[in-house]
Amino acid sequence: MEQEEREERWEERSLNLLEDSKIDQEFSEAKLKKKGRKKHKQKWMKRPTAVPEVILEFLDEDLRENALRALANFLLDRFEENPEDYFQAGLFLFFSCSTMALLLYEVVDFLKKMSSDMEITLRSTKRLANVLTLFQSIAANKEIRRQFIMTAIPNFLMPIIVEKSKFEVVEQVRPIALSVIGILCQGRDSDVIMWATRNNVVNVCHASLKTGSELTKVIAMHILEYILRDTYGRSFICDPNRAILESLVDTWNQMVVALTDDRDLSPRLLFHVLRCYVLLCVHPRGLSLMVTSLPSEISGNAVADISEEFPAIQSLRCQLLNIGTEYTPTKTDGERYIER
Missing domain, CATH: 1.20.1050 (Glutathione S-transferase Yfyf (Class Pi); Chain A, domain 2)
Structure with a gap:
């Protein structure tokens, strides 16, 4: 029971954010009856100035972890309830001063732990998952999607997806990292598909099919489908x-x-x-x-x-x-x- 609920929670943070994942959810519901859970509501985040205020808290290292968690939970709620707020938050994140650099720092810090013998805890994976949730909202916004890939930040997610780790908790963030790439590619933007083919995304997806969890494999298949639907992507493969x-x-x-x-x-x-x-x-x-x-x-x-x-x-x-x-x-x- 606990394992089933944990898998469903990670699906909510990755696969379910893809535009055409409805059929995947139907398959899952047919195979396993979903257990209802109450989502944690953060009423204070609905204030007009709440999102900019929380983003400003990223600048304070002591406040950053809680701020990341609060904004990530807010975005997961707003994705279903009010997509406009979700997309607007992506703009705030991308254009606010120093925010992208701070989020990239969080990714690089996690990569350092993966490449060393430092212990990777559940807390650190949840912190990274919150960062990735913010990247998802940026990737979903068609106004800044191309600018996002030009920053090369999505390229820093590739090692998280494919690099081996002796810590099992890393498997929980791999599908979320891969879903950021999936959200970028789902927009049918030929420039994004070209970026994906030129930056090893096909091989990353292929590696995920060989070694990843079922959830990671499904997201990898989504990305390969997006590439195959594009004329250039199909010719590339x-x-x-x-x-x-x-x-x-x-x-x-x-x-x-x-x-x-x-x-x-x-x-x-x-x-x-x-x-x-x-x-x-x-x-x-x-x-x-x-x-x-x-x-x-x-x-x-x-x-x-x-x-x-x-x-x-x-x-x-x-x-x-x-x-x-x-x-x-x-x-x-x-x-x-x-x-x-």
């Missing part, structure tokens, strides 16, 4: 001069095999793998590889059984099983369920 396509497909195929062998099969992870297969078929090289390399498990009983329960999976499965016959998926087919 399918470029014959790079070994990305074959390597990714091999990993996805292994995931399908592992998922079908697992009695506790993850429908949302399977859904995202199938959706990436369909998106690949929009590109001639991707289609060619799908015709020859689609795992046989997709036509097997395990996937057929889960398809009966989830129509979205059934539709993608039918499209893939018809590849190479009279039917070829189109770009519209690949994006069909992304709008949900």
Whole structure:
């Protein structure tokens, strides 16, 4: 019970902040009935001047930790209740004096702990999670999204996502760090997608698929889908001069095999793998590889059984099983369920 609630809480701070994560939540609710919890309300934060006042407290090292926590909790509440406040806070954070430098300092301080033998405590991971929540609000604001990537601050999140650590608590912040990249990429901004491909995001997502938790893997799949939906991103992954396509497909195929062998099969992870297969078929090289390399498990009983329960999976499965016959998926087919 405690483990389930902890996983749900981290999903609220990462996956659920992606615009098209509704279907993931539906999969989770079908698999595990959510337990209701009362959110901590901070009425004083609703004052017009509260957000700027809290940001000013970042300048005081003694007040910073509590200020980070207060603003992060406020943003998580406002994301659902009043998105306008959420986006406005991103502007305050980005343009207020010294704030971005202080937030970057918090990230660098955590990275120093990861690269040394210093103990990483639950308290320090929660502090970083609060910093990442602020970055999420900046990444979600389309007015400053490009400026945010130009600061190179998102690049400092890559080691948090992929570097090994002997402390288990680090696993809790990896999906939140990855979700910042996901929120940046979900805006369908070609410049952001180009930044992602040129700054190793595809390889970071690929590494997350191999070693990350289920939540981290799902967010990584979201990012790969955003890249595949973009013409430049799709051409980048399918470029014959790079070994990305074959390597990714091999990993996805292994995931399908592992998922079908697992009695506790993850429908949302399977859904995202199938959706990436369909998106690949929009590109001639991707289609060619799908015709020859689609795992046989997709036509097997395990996937057929889960398809009966989830129509979205059934539709993608039918499209893939018809590849190479009279039917070829189109770009519209690949994006069909992304709008949900």
